Structures are given as C-alpha cells and as structure tokens.
Amino acid sequence: MSCCTKQAPPRMTMTKDTHPAGKLMPMPKLPCQKDCENCKEKKERKLADQLKPLLVSAMIVISILPVWAQEATTPAKTFWDDPFTHPLLPLYAVTALAFITVVLVIVVALYMLKLLNIMAQQAEAENAAKKGIAYVKPVSWWEKMWDNLNAAVPTAQEETIALDHNFDGIRELDNHLPPWWKWLFYATIIWAVIYLSVYHIAGSLPLSVDEYENELAKAEEQSRIYKASQPAAVIDENALTFTNDEAIIAKGKIVFVGNCVACHRNDGGGNSIGPNLTDNYWLHGGGIKNVFTTIKNGVVEKGMPAWGKAMSPQDVRDVAFYIMSLQGSQPQNGKAPQGELYVPEQKTDSLPAVKRDSLIVIK
Numbered sequence: 001m002s003c004c005t006k007q008a009p010p011r012m013t014m015t016k017d018t019h020p021a022g023k024l025m026p027m028p029k030l031p032c033q034k035d036c037e038n039c040k041e042k043k044e045r046k047l048a049d050q051l052k053p054l055l056v057s058a059m060i061v062i063s064i065l066p067v068w069a070q071e072a073t074t075p076a077k078t079f080w081d082d083p084f085t086h087p088l089l090p091l092y093a094v095t096a097l098a099f100i101t102v103v104l105v106i107v108v109a110l111y112m113l114k115l116l117n118i119m120a121q122q123a124e125a126e127n128a129a130k131k132g133i134a135y136v137k138p139v140s141w142w143e144k145m146w147d148n149l150n151a152a153v154p155t156a157q158e159e160t161i162a163l164d165h166n167f168d169g170i171r172e173l174d175n176h177l178p179p180w181w182k183w184l185f186y187a188t189i190i191w192a193v194i195y196l197s198v199y200h201i202a203g204s205l206p207l208s209v210d211e212y213e214n215e216l217a218k219a220e221e222q223s224r225i226y227k228a229s230q231p232a233a234v235i236d237e238n239a240l241t242f243t244n245d246e247a248i249i250a251k252g253k254i255v256f257v258g259n260c261v262a263c264h265r266n267d268g269g270g271n272s273i274g275p276n277l278t279d280n281y282w283l284h285g286g287g288i289k290n291v292f293t294t295i296k297n298g299v300v301e302k303g304m305p306a307w308g309k310a311m312s313p314q315d316v317r318d319v320a321f322y323i324m325s326l327q328g329s330q331p332q333n334g335k336a337p338q339g340e341l342y343v344p345e346q347k348t349d350s351l352p353a354v355k356r357d358s359l360i361v362i363k
C-alpha cells in the first residue's frame with residue numbers, strides 16, 4: 001500500500017467481489033502529491049535515476065556498433081552445412097556434453113533439495129504435533145517472489161484500501177498496478193529508447209524497408225548472375241535442324257501435353273479447332289524451321305496462339321521437335337489434310353546442286 005492512498009484519486013475501479021466481471025480496471029496513475037519518507041514511488045524514481053547513466057552508456061555503445069546487416073557478404077559454410085567433417089566438431093560435442101551434464105546435475109540437485117525440504121517439513125510437522133503446537137508451513141522463496149511481484153492486498157485487508165464510492169453495492173478499491181506490470185512497462189520504455197536511437201537516430205541497423213530493399217537488390221543480383229551463367233536463351237530458327245534427339249523430343253512431349261492437346265488432340269491428329277500435325281500437308285509450311293516459326297509467332301487471327309510470348313525458346317524448340325517426330329504416325333480418325341503437301345528441301349551440302357539452265361556449279 002502506498003502512502004498516497006488518501007491523496008491520489010482512484011486508480012482502480014470496483015472491487016473484485018462486487019464487479020460482475022471480477023476484473024479490476026487500471027486507470028492512468030497520477031503523481032504522488034504528498035512528500036513521504038518510505039514512499040514506493042519515490043524509491044522507484046530513485047532507481048530510475050540510478051539506471052539513467054547505465055542506459056545512456058548502453059545507447060552509446062549500441063549506436064556506434066558497426067553496420068552489420070548492410071555489409072552481409074556471401075555466407076561461409078556454416079557448421080550445420082556439414083557437421084560431421086567440421087574441424088570444431090569435437091569442441092562443440094564436448095561443450096554440448098558438458099552443458100547437458102550441468103543441466104542434469106542442476107535438475108537432480110533441485111529434485112533432491114525438494115525431497116529434503118519435504119522430509120524436513122514432515123519431521124517438523126510431526127515434532128509440532130508431538131508438542132501439541134500448531135505447525136506453520138514456512139513461506140517458500142517462490143511464494144515470497146510471487147507476493148512481491150503482485151503486491152496484492154489480501155482480500156481480508158481490502159477494507160483498508162476501499163474508497164468511499166458506492167454504487168449499487170459496487171465499491172472501489174485503491175489498488176496499485178502490480179509491480180511486475182510496472183517493470184514490464186518500464187522495460188518497454190527503455191526498449192523504445194534503445195530502438196529509437198539505434199534504428200532511427202544512429203541508423204546503425206537497417207529499417208524494415210531498407211532490409212526489404214536489400215533483399216530485393218540481392219535477389220536481383222543473384223538472378224542476374226544466374227541469367228549470365230545460362231547459355232544464350234535465343235534460338236536461331238534458321239540454323240535449326242531436326243534430329244531424332246530423344247531427350248529433346250521427350251521434353252517437347254511434356255510441353256505438347258501441357259499446352260496443345262486441347263486444339264490438336266493428344267496424338268496430334270487434330271480436332272475441330274486445330275489441324276492435323278502428323279501428315280505431310282501444312283498450312284504454314286512443314287519442316288522444323290517453319291513449324292518452329294509457326295509455334296513461335298502463332299496464327300493469332302485463326303486461333304493459334306503465339307507461344308513465343310508464353311514459353312521459353314527452348315520449350316518452343318522442344319515442342320517443334322516433338323511435332324516433327326509425329327510425322328507419318330497416322331493416328332486413327334486424324335483430321336483430313338489441310339494446306340499444301342510439303343516436300344523437304346534437298347540437302348545441298350552433300351551433293352553440289354546444278355542449275356538446269358547453266359553450267360555453273362554451286363558449292
């Protein structure tokens with residue numbers, strides 16, 4: 001109880017036993033008006049004064065700390081990446097063992113103490129019973145701490161802090177905020193000061209926005225490095241030649257099944273929307289180069305999407321290879337041929353072609 005009970009306006013409303021919710025409502029605390037020797041508030045203020053230099057020096061230390069997060073370099077291999085071959089493994093293992101042993105010893109010691117305590121209390125209780133005296137259980141440190149933390153006025157003494165408000169039997173108690181709450185509150189104030197000086201005044205650590213931007217910049221850098229390490233993504237369709245490359249055709253099949261079957265049927269045989277892709281007749285020219293170009297640019301006005309905008313050049317190449325591999329597969333109920341019969345170009349690099357009306361040999 002404080003010396004200011006009588007002077008200070010009420011800080012709590014309603015008593016525990018009369019308020020329907022059984023809850024006490026804290027209200028803002030007003031300063032102590034009367035000077036008194038053992039006033040709790042005065043003590044707390046004194047403590048705060050003592051803490052001030054400590055706080056200031058802590059703030060200075062923290063604010064001159066190096067800028068940690070902004071200088072993040074590529075992380076070295078940590079212990080957990082490969083714990084079994086790490087050179088410090090024995091040290092860590094011994095430390096961990098020692099730690100576990102210490103914890104176990106403490107647990108066992110506490111347990112033994114508790115047992116001893118219970119036995120001692122039993123002996124005392126028996127002694128007291130023999131002598132015919134009432135046995136009073138000693139207060140444990142935990143109970144003492146609990147009382148100190150809460151500093152609640154026992155229900156039996158509530159009359160001493162009752163205020164003379166009375167509303168329909170609901171009375172008001174002049175309770176203090178529990179010390180644990182107050183200390184928590186002071187801790188938040190201290191934390192706020194540290195936080196403000198570190199993050200906003202000294203700028204030693206990046207704010208959330210900066211952290212976000214750092215992360216973005218890092219990700220962009222990584223993506224740039226990754227892209228630079230990849231082979232050129234562009235495929236020159238003029239240099240494209242079809243080979244029976246099973247790996248490419250298998251990849252192309254996946255692309256075909258995922259994107260094309262709705263209009264060209266599972267087997268490429270065509271349906272009411274798309275033409276048959278397995279015959280020798282082509283609307284836009286056969287051969288790997290034409291097929292690649294048709295898939296890449298589409299025939300948008302006729303309902304064939306331009307896949308070059310939606311997928312990578314590799315995927316377009318793969319699916320073009322797959323379609324070339326379907327040539328002559330003659331699926332059942334295939335759509336009737338559309339377009340013109342495509343005759344593959346003669347290979348000119350093995351045999352020199354001779355123009356009919358001249359004698360010049362073209363190499």
Ligand code: HEC
Binds near residue numbers: 303
């Ligand atoms: C929304 C329907 C639709 C989808 C999906 C579609 N196509 Fe087509 N496709 C068509 C139509 C319609 C044509 C015929 C265009 C025309 O009449 O000129 C066509 C034509 C083609 C041609 C040219 C055929 C020829 O005779 O010259 C090729 C090759 C082709 N599509 C491949 C594909 C591939 C590969 C995919 C999947 C990545 C695909 N198509 C997805 C509708 C579609």
